[in-house]
Amino acid sequence: MRFKNKVAIISGAASGMGLLTARCLAEEGAKVVLTDISADAVNAAVEDIRKSGGEAVGIEVDVRKYQQIKEATNLALEKYGAIDMMLNFAGGAEGRMLNCPKPFHEMPVEVLDWGIDVNLKGAVYFCHAVLGTMIKQKSGVIINLGSVTGVEGSAGAVNYSAAKSGIIGLTKALALCGAPHGVRACCVSPGPVLTRPGMANMKTRLGRAAEPQEVVDLILYLCSDKGAFITGSNYMIDGGRTCGGMD
Numbered sequence: 638m639r640f641k642n643k644v645a646i647i648s649g650a651a652s653g654m655g656l657l658t659a660r661c662l663a664e665e666g667a668k669v670v671l672t673d674i675s676a677d678a679v680n681a682a683v684e685d686i687r688k689s690g691g692e693a694v695g696i697e698v699d700v701r702k703y704q705q706i707k708e709a710t711n712l713a714l715e716k717y718g719a720i721d722m723m724l725n726f727a728g729g730a731e732g733r734m735l736n737c738p739k740p741f742h743e744m745p746v747e748v749l750d751w752g753i754d755v756n757l758k759g760a761v762y763f764c765h766a767v768l769g770t771m772i773k774q775k776s777g778v779i780i781n782l783g784s785v786t787g788v789e790g791s792a793g794a795v796n797y798s799a800a801k802s803g804i805i806g807l808t809k810a811l812a813l814c815g816a817p818h819g820v821r822a823c824c825v826s827p828g829p830v831l832t833r834p835g836m837a838n839m840k841t842r843l844g845r846a847a848e849p850q851e852v853v854d855l856i857l858y859l860c861s862d863k864g865a866f867i868t869g870s871n872y873m874i875d876g877g878r879t880c881g882g883m884d
């Protein structure tokens with residue numbers, strides 16, 4: 638029960654690693670506030686966690702809308718009285734998420750905007766909305782999801798690459814803002830993760846993609862008291878892909 642009575646807000650919590658993290662935090666005693674763009678999916682995830690005995694609430698949040706983000710932080714404070722952890726999972730490559738398999742220079746501007754707005758600006762908004770509370774509490778942890786793509790780039794996901802590089806800078810700057818107040822910020826940059834079968838095709842030195850639980854276990858460690866001396870770092874969890882030499 639590493640997270641007993643700790644309060645976590647999670648963006649992109651209705652599927653993939655965000656949902657798994659929400660479940661794991663709740664299993665270890667945290668009170669979790671699930672947010673995602675689909676209210677139905679958020680409600681289903683909350684129901685599932687409650688059935689297993691966890692404490693959870695959910696709220697529809699499009700991370701491009703600051704007002705909705707404020708509603709989520711207000712919900713956490715009104716219902717649970719604190720924000721101990723903020724985990725920014727909402728995101729994805731713009732071409733895939735918006736079903737626009739075009740080269741960068743042919744993508745409509747709406748697709749470009751989605752790539753930056755969801756992957757970077759959404760995390761900026763959530764960090765901005767929680768930091769004041771964490772500073773007042775003199776404690777808190779922010780986890781931002783980067784990607785191997787933010788380090789090596791991808792011709793097929795240019796704005797995603799730009800946004801995920803930005804997430805590293807955002808995390809370092811937040812670590813500097815938070816450090817005098819006991820607030821930490823860490824970035825976790827996965828290589829391919831099997832939240833969908835297609836990721837098995839992306840090469841790594843270890844010859845496989847990660848199980849979602851492997852990434853979530855790292856995130857839980859960084860959130861826990863064991864990670865108390867870690868801030869401002871970007872953790873690659875990529876099966877050695879960024880050692881170089883991969884196609």
Ligand SMILES: NC(=O)c1ccc[n+]([C@@H]2O[C@H](COP(=O)([O-])OP(=O)(O)OC[C@H]3O[C@@H](n4cnc5c(N)ncnc54)[C@H](O)[C@@H]3O)[C@@H](O)[C@H]2O)c1
Nearest residue numbers: 649652653654674699700726727728729784827829830832
């Ligand atoms: N799966 C991988 O191989 C991989 C690799 C590196 C990084 N990542 C990053 O990890 C994070 C989680 O990835 P995943 O594979 O679990 O993805 P996922 O697609 O299962 O989850 C992403 C979630 O974000 C939500 N979302 C999309 N647009 C949103 C918006 N405007 N507002 C709020 N929520 C929105 C989706 O509804 C979804 O629930 C993402 O940031 C992703 O870029 C994933």
